[in-house]
Amino acid sequence: MSSPAIHPDIEFCESHREQLADRYAGKVVVIKDQQVVRIYEREDIARREAEKEFTPGSFLIRRIEPVRRLHRV
Numbered sequence: 211m212s213s214p215a216i217h218p219d220i221e222f223c224e225s226h227r228e229q230l231a232d233r234y235a236g237k238v239v240v241i242k243d244q245q246v247v248r249i250y251e252r253e254d255i256a257r258r259e260a261e262k263e264f265t266p267g268s269f270l271i272r273r274i275e276p277v278r279r280l281h282r283v
Contacts, residue, residue, distance in 0.1 A: 218244055219270040231277040242269040 222244040223230065230239070230246070238256040240248040242264060250256040256271050 217270070223270065223272055228277050230274050234274040235276040236274065238271060238273050240264075240269050240271055 219241045223241060234246065234249060238250045238253045239246045240250075240256055240260045247269070248256065248260065250259070253271060253273060260269050260271060
């Protein structure tokens with residue numbers, strides 16, 4: 211039995227983690243079709259607005275956390 215495919219928007223989020231963090235750290239983003247389509251301060255507002263504009267299940271909402279980079283001394 212094969213495992214279910216990872217949704218392309220989740221894959222996009224994971225593979226672009228550092229770039230997203232550099233640009234949107236602390237923000238809530240709506241990702242659709244492997245693109246950041248909207249940016250918000252709060253998740254509840256992001257969800258409400260995305261549900262008005264897009265088909266349910268066709269987008270991903272994520273709070274972008276800063277990436278911790280290790281520095282060698």
